[in-house]
Amino acid sequence: MENILQVRNLHTYFYLENSVVKAVEGVSFDLGKGEVLGLVGESGCGKSVTAYSLIKLIDKPGRIKKGEVIFKGKDLLKINEKFLPKIRGKDISIIFQEPHAALSPVYTVGYQIEETIRAHNRNMGGKQLKEKVLELLVKVEIKDPYAKIKSYPHNLSGGEAQRVMIAQSLSCQPQIVIADEPTTALDVTIQAKVIGLFKKLKEEENFSLIFITHDLALCAQLADRIAVMYAGQIVEIASLDKIIKEPLHPYTKALFLSLPKKGKEKTKLQAIKGDVPEADKKPKGCFFYPRCNLGKNSCRENRPELKEIEPGHWVRCLVCGIEGRR
Amino acid sequence: MEKILKVEELKKYYPVKKGVFGRAAEFIKAVDGVSFSLLRGQTLGLVGESGCGKSTLARTILRLIDSDSGKIIFKGRDITALSHREIKSTRKDMQIIFQDPFNSLDPRFTVFGIVSEGLRNFSQKKSKKEIYQKVAKALEDVGLPRELLSRYPHEFSGGQRQRISIARALVLEPELLVLDEPVSSLDVSIQAQVINLLVDLQKKKNLSYIFIAHDLGIVRHICDQVCVMKDGKIVESGKTEAVFQSPGHPYTRTLLDSAPALPL
Numbered sequence: 001m002e003n004i005l006q007v008r009n010l011h012t013y014f015y016l017e018n019s020v021v022k023a024v025e026g027v028s029f030d031l032g033k034g035e036v037l038g039l040v041g042e043s044g045c046g047k048s049v050t051a052y053s054l055i056k057l058i059d060k061p062g063r064i065k066k067g068e069v070i071f072k073g074k075d076l077l078k079i080n081e082k083f084l085p086k087i088r089g090k091d092i093s094i095i096f097q098e099p100h101a102a103l104s105p106v107y108t109v110g111y112q113i114e115e116t117i118r119a120h121n122r123n124m125g126g127k128q129l130k131e132k133v134l135e136l137l138v139k140v141e142i143k144d145p146y147a148k149i150k151s152y153p154h155n156l157s158g159g160e161a162q163r164v165m166i167a168q169s170l171s172c173q174p175q176i177v178i179a180d181e182p183t184t185a186l187d188v189t190i191q192a193k194v195i196g197l198f199k200k201l202k203e204e205e206n207f208s209l210i211f212i213t214h215d216l217a218l219c220a221q222l223a224d225r226i227a228v229m230y231a232g233q234i235v236e237i238a239s240l241d242k243i244i245k246e247p248l249h250p251y252t253k254a255l256f257l258s259l260p261k262k263g264k265e266k267t268k269l270q271a272i273k274g275d276v277p278e279a280d281k282k283p284k285g286c287f288f289y290p291r292c293n294l295g296k297n298s299c300r301e302n303r304p305e306l307k308e309i310e311p312g313h314w315v316r317c318l319v320c321g322i323e324g325r326r
Numbered sequence: 327m328e329k330i331l332k333v334e335e336l337k338k339y340y341p342v343k344k345g346v347f348g349r350a351a352e353f354i355k356a357v358d359g360v361s362f363s364l365l366r367g368q369t370l371g372l373v374g375e376s377g378c379g380k381s382t383l384a385r386t387i388l389r390l391i392d393s394d395s396g397k398i399i400f401k402g403r404d405i406t407a408l409s410h411r412e413i414k415s416t417r418k419d420m421q422i423i424f425q426d427p428f429n430s431l432d433p434r435f436t437v438f439g440i441v442s443e444g445l446r447n448f449s450q451k452k453s454k455k456e457i458y459q460k461v462a463k464a465l466e467d468v469g470l471p472r473e474l475l476s477r478y479p480h481e482f483s484g485g486q487r488q489r490i491s492i493a494r495a496l497v498l499e500p501e502l503l504v505l506d507e508p509v510s511s512l513d514v515s516i517q518a519q520v521i522n523l524l525v526d527l528q529k530k531k532n533l534s535y536i537f538i539a540h541d542l543g544i545v546r547h548i549c550d551q552v553c554v555m556k557d558g559k560i561v562e563s564g565k566t567e568a569v570f571q572s573p574g575h576p577y578t579r580t581l582l583d584s585a586p587a588l589p590l
Binding site for chain 2: 042043044187188189191192195214215216217218220221244251254255256258259260261262264265266268269270271272273275276278291
């Protein structure tokens, strides 16, 4: 598969008054054309910061320390700032978690979608714009699209508002869509519908999708490949099938084991001991070492690199290997 | 087994529109004729989408909100009609744990202050030493060392904070605990720890739980019975396995189908 985006050794730090929070420490991955990459991890593990770093949406005190984000042969982190607005929303668009917080309360839904299209197509006429907005609202299967053009975000339910966000993100035929926990604020039944919509749109539009979530099961509904993040690093990346059936990293394995299982009700869950390390107090060696049940002495001192253990299956661990599976 | 709680035709309406002469003309039926009962030592799951009235129901049962009609029979006694003074002695026996431990702990109190507040409220006669011992014991029960008593909430992680709120409830030796989404704001890798703790405590102290949640996997794991709520009404209830295996109401089926499951 042809890669549309290559992320190499991305580091994003936040410089606070008396500490440095290393939110992202060496994230690397490729995104294929038309592929859905699931970025899974707990809150605070750096998944959102990774996503925002891709299009340089990092504000002070944050800074992208180093790394490369190569899109169409250019490093987005090095090109002139003034070209970025031409890429954001057009080639790479983003869907935020809280639709009601992301949409402006003082403009109509139609105006906000129009705004994006206008920004990238200067000479599109008013009538054309209106038609395009309507077409987009129909595409995201919003109920009563004619009336919705003139309504304000507060008139919409959570699911509808998220559909508007999706319409907005698709308005300029992006090649990459980044969806940052797009269904976390929604109820399960609505969530299922929005996931269905994503599947349909992906078929029609053929964009690549980076789907960020903390819910492994949800990610499995959509993703072709899954990257598991922990404490600012990708610890394992592989195809959906591999991650679910043959996870290698102790953290990924432990996550699956800690889920409640059918037929084992009322038994003890296999919890992961300890707590997620705070972002400014990470262990010296492997970040997962204090909670790991495979850890050896060498893990305490040495930081593992992301290694390709079998084709397409990358793991950041000193201990587990292909033979560790059985 | 003894019924610790019985709820009959409980209703709570909120007026939303005033008609002529200032009389309420329209209502939001947050809890609309709910009946169920809970046996001692068991767990009842309340599931439903946001806005279906789960939390209002829980708060009404604890009389944090007054009901409009219906009966709440707690340990054989109807508590709906009790005055605020009379209910105080019952309050100790029913406690609640809130969803978000970042909002439900007072940032200006130390852990000791938070956990001992209930004790100081309900039993003025206890000596300082007795209170300290009870608080330390409660902390131990939830797996936190007593050295942490002088710390403040902001020094703790989400999982630890939720343990503190469990200690706060346990210190009064309640019989009924209402758990209002106790793990949904926690990290995935921490949820199992807290669920295990809750199950252990239930066994050890013979507690009865009302467990409000939207994560159906966890509900299935720990609940003996489930009630599915929609628009203030219970649309289906029964033994957990029966409801999950063969849901009768179409809404229950939609809910179960919508929940993402891993293709294992």
